[in-house]
Amino acid sequence: MPGPSRPGNRYRGGVTDGGVTGARVDRDDRLDATAVADVLTLARIAGDADGADPLDEAVLLRLRDPRAAAVHLTARTPDGLLVGYAHLDITAPAEGVGLDLVVHPAYRRHRLGRALATTALAEAGTLPVRVWAHGDHPAAAALAVDLGFGRARVLWQMRRSLTVPPPAPALPDGVTLRAFRPGTDDDAWLALNARAFADHPEQGRWTADDLRVRLSEPWFDPAGFLLAVEESTGRLLGFHWTKVHEYAGATPIGEVYVLGVDPTAHRGGLGRVLTAAGLAYLREQRGLRRVMLYVDESNTAAVALYQRLGFAHWCAHVNYHRG
Template identity: 75%
Template structure:
């Protein structure tokens, strides 16, 4: 056995992490993401990681010299199931670190578990099967070049676009988001706090948060919230962060128009040459729309469930 291989006793639990420990986890996630081509923690987990009062449990594994070799994040905010994400340092894989962390998760959590494997790696699939998890959901990351033509947005009659106004639009947008994603397990549950922390993020740009508004009433009909990912040493890439249309309205082509408007913003105002988005594999109408707009499948993210 390597002296760097952690045992279950070396996996430490904490309800909050110190600032140096958070920095170690962030460095670990960057290294793993650069190696694997997919970030191991999603945005929600990263926000919880930086919030000392977030409803989360942190499991860390360290080598004898103190090097952080692995991390597991348990999101306890949903009473129906605990969300789990796990990452192992590329230099310490195949030494039992992932299995030790997974056993720590099973020993810590109560009730059903929902674990994300970003990138659909065979090792994650094998570990999930060994521990009795079932493959339950697949999220596709699609990408598109912005050097290819982007169609001119054609808004329905009586509809105009404007930028989101923080403070003034918060409540109306949250209500629209809840209607648009009523069946979505994460997006439809956003609260005022969920919106607030994202509006405070360094990447937030109100000019890139486009609202479709009914001219006669001012009612919000749809939105396209864009995001720009910037990481030292990596090329900038835009994202169709959240796009939704009020299901109670019948405005032909509004979703397509909003998509094209956001793509044009990322290309023309932010100077980007590529864009990505995430969409559920089971959402076949959305997948078909994005593929017609030039998006191609890039990677898969798999959700495993237990209990």
């Protein structure tokens, strides 16, 4: 089978759905601006229909970063409409290939998703493959089982209304809150993030480039990136990075984007204080009425904390592995 990446290569696959729509699969190492816009439109249509965005943030960042290495599989009808897309993350082949896949709601049940998935598996060759089923869609689960994937991880999305003010617990003695300072706090924050998420499969591995890309995003707001600082030393003890999702024609929603506490500062209630401070910022400074977050189902301590703060389970995202 072919390897995960052949720079500059492009191929055209066969008809993917038995001729019902005539959609075919193309492979590219880079997408131009028009193709990226088509993918984002497809993702928005599918997300509106399913109640969960089909592509995770890392995929969206790579789509907008011309330097990012990836394999793109696109399926278009004869008149050029993009009706299917698969993204293969090939940045860490030793750990396997990450796969995200989306099919237009009006073009499902024609084996188009299966065609994209089997093409992606052929592209991955003998490498392990991990894929997210966003929203735990039944069709995605059935396809994963058919293709030999096993359920490996479950990520919950939890939500809370902000119409009711969040609690206002007191900061621990000797600790203050302030906003993140881009260019000044970068290295200290990356070190804290690595300590706080030492066992996390993605978050704890962030690099300076990962941070840089997000600080350059249109949604980035330093005032909503709260740091807990030890007053006597200036040492960072924890943080709550908030995010606001804004969609055309939809009500904005806030997010507890990343929340972390230094392992040496646990058991002081700092996580609860930081969570409440970020919720207050989203409610009072940004005027939002609802907020969401993502947490591993297996992280029972975090789930319990968020439930005490008024969050409830909204939907699940399931990670499947093969190989």
